[in-house]
Amino acid sequence: MDIRDFSMDLFSLAGKRAIVTGGNSGLGQAFSLALAKAGADVFVPSVVDDDGTTRALVEAEGRRYAFLEVDLTAPDAPTRIVDACTRALGGIDVLVNSAGICLLDDVEAFDRAKWDPMVAVNLTAPFALGHAVGKHLVAQGSGKIINIASLFAFLGGQWSPAYAATKHGIVGFTKAYCDELAQHGVQVNAIAPGY
Template sequence: MEITEFTMDFFSLAGKVAIVTGGNTGIGRAFSLALAKSGANILVPSLIDDDGTTQKIVEETGSCYVFMEVDLTEEDVPQQVIEHCVEVFGTVDVLVNCAGLYLSDELIKFDRSKWDPMLQLNLTAAFEMAHATAKVMIPQKSGKIINICSLFSFLGGQYSPANAAAKHGLVGLTKAYCDELAAYNIQVNGIAPGYLATDMTKKDREDPETNHRILAHVPANYWGYPADLMGALIYLASPASNFVNGHILTVDGGYLVR
C-alpha cells in the first residue's frame, strides 16, 4: 500500500461484527462502546446480565447489541457463542477476550479452589473462544483476535499466582495464534492495561499507603480510566493495524519502564 492511500477510514469498523466476552461490565463495557462507536455490531456473552446500560449506550450509536447469558467455562459454550453470532450477524470479524475472574489470597492458602476457576475462565475459555472463532475467520481470510492481558503478563504478581499464570499464558496464546493465523490475514494481539480507576480498584485508591505505592511506580502519576483503553482497542481491531501481529500493547502510564 502506498502511503498516499491511507485515510482515517482505516480506523472504521462500519458493518463489522465484534464479540466482547464480559463486554457489559468494567472495561469490557468500554470496549463494547468503543467498537460500537466505530460502527461495529456487538455480541456480548457474559455470566452476568447488567441493568440494560450496555445495550442502551451501544444502540444509541446506531449499532446492534445482542446479549447471551452464558458461562464460558461450560463445555461447548464458546462454540455455541460463535455459532449464534454467525446465525444472527452472518460472521465474526473481531473477538475481544475480556471476561475474567480475580481471586487473591496468601500463597500458602491459594489452592486449587482458587486456581482452577481462574485458569478456566481467564485462559482456557479465551483459548476456546479463539479456537472456535478461527474456524470462521480462516475461510473468510480476515479477522482480529484481541486478548486482554495484564501488567502481570510480565510481572510476578503477589497474592494471585493464578492471575500471573493465566495472563502469562494469554501472551503465549497470542503469539502462537499469530504464528499460524497471520497467513490467513488474521491479526492476533493483546492489550495489557495498567492500573485503572474502576470499581475493582476503589479500595486500593482510597487507601493512602496503597495509592501512594502504586502511583510512585507510574510515571504519568495518575490512575488511568477505561476510556484510555478504547483508542488502543480500536487501533488493534481496525485495518489501521493490519501489519501489527503477535504484539502486546501496554496501556499503563509508563508503569513497566519504572
C-alpha cells in the same frame, strides 16, 4: 500512500461484527462501546446480563447489540457463542477475549480451589473460543482476535499467582496463534491494560 491520504476512515469498523466476552462490565464494556463507536455491531456473551446499560450505549452509536447468557467455561460455550453471534449479527469479524476473574489470597492460602476457576475463565475459555472463532475467521480469510493480558503477565504480583500465570499464558497463546493464523489473513494481538 502519501501522508496526505491519511484518513480516520482507516480505523473504521463499519459493518464489522465483534464478540466481546464479559462485554457488559468493566473493561469489557469499554471495549464494547469503543467498537460500536468505530462502527461495529457488538455481541456480548457473559454469565449475567446488565441492566440494559451496555445495550443502550451500543445502540446510541447506531449499532446492533446482542447478548447471550452463557458460562464461558461450559464445554459447549464456544459453539453456542459462534452460532448465536452468526444468527444475530450475520457473521464474526472480531473476537475480544476480555472476561476474567481475579481471586486474591496470601500465597500460603492460595490453593486449587482458587487456582482452577481462574485458569478455566482466564485461560482455557479464551483458548476454546479463540479456537472456535479462529476456524470461522480462517474460512473467511480475515478477522481479528484480541486477547486481554495484563501487566501482571510480565511483573507478577502479590496475592494472585493464578492471575499472573493465566495472563502470562494469554500472552504465549497469542504469540502462537499470531504466528500461525497470519498466513490466513487473521490478526491476533494481546493488549495489557495497566492494572
